[in-house]
Amino acid sequence: xxxxxxxxxxxxxxxxxxxxxxxxxxxxxxxxxxxxxxxxxxxxxxxxxxxxxxxxxxxxxxxxxxxxxxxxxxxxxxxxxxxxxxxxxxxxxxxxxxxxxxxxxxxxxxxxx
Numbered sequence: 352x353x354x355x356x357x358x359x360x361x362x363x364x365x366x367x368x369x370x371x372x373x374x375x376x377x378x379x380x381x382x383x384x385x386x387x388x389x390x391x392x393x394x395x396x397x398x399x400x401x402x403x404x405x406x407x408x409x410x411x412x413x414x415x416x417x418x419x420x421x422x423x424x425x426x427x428x429x430x431x432x433x434x435x436x437x438x439x440x441x442x443x444x445x446x447x448x449x450x451x452x453x454x455x456x457x458x459x460x461x462x463x464x
Contacts, residue, residue: 354407357388359430361437367430368411370421374398385409398432 359365371377378389378400387402387409399413415421431437 354404354409358432361429361431363430364427365430366410367425368413368428369423369425370413370415371423372415374412374414375401378402381410381412 369377369381374391378387378391381387381402382389385404387403387404389400389402389412391400392398397414399411401408402410402412415423429437
């Protein structure tokens, strides 16, 4: 993942994360592959790991979500200065709507087993 020191333009991929069964194993694999420094989080955040390249955040690795047997999945987040406008939706009254800053797209991915 590319890093920036300025705001991401609308629609620009701004974050990726990977859902896997074994966060430590995936962190070791992608750390070696991409030269990432991987910091696994505490149990209260599900062990979600932050990955850095040259001291800058580039990705996250966390536990798989969904039903048992779900494959590992990369999720790409797209920047949006106004997520409701970008998605073409009306603002809702839920607090989440007011703070949304990214839209995600998910695609399956092969991950070491």
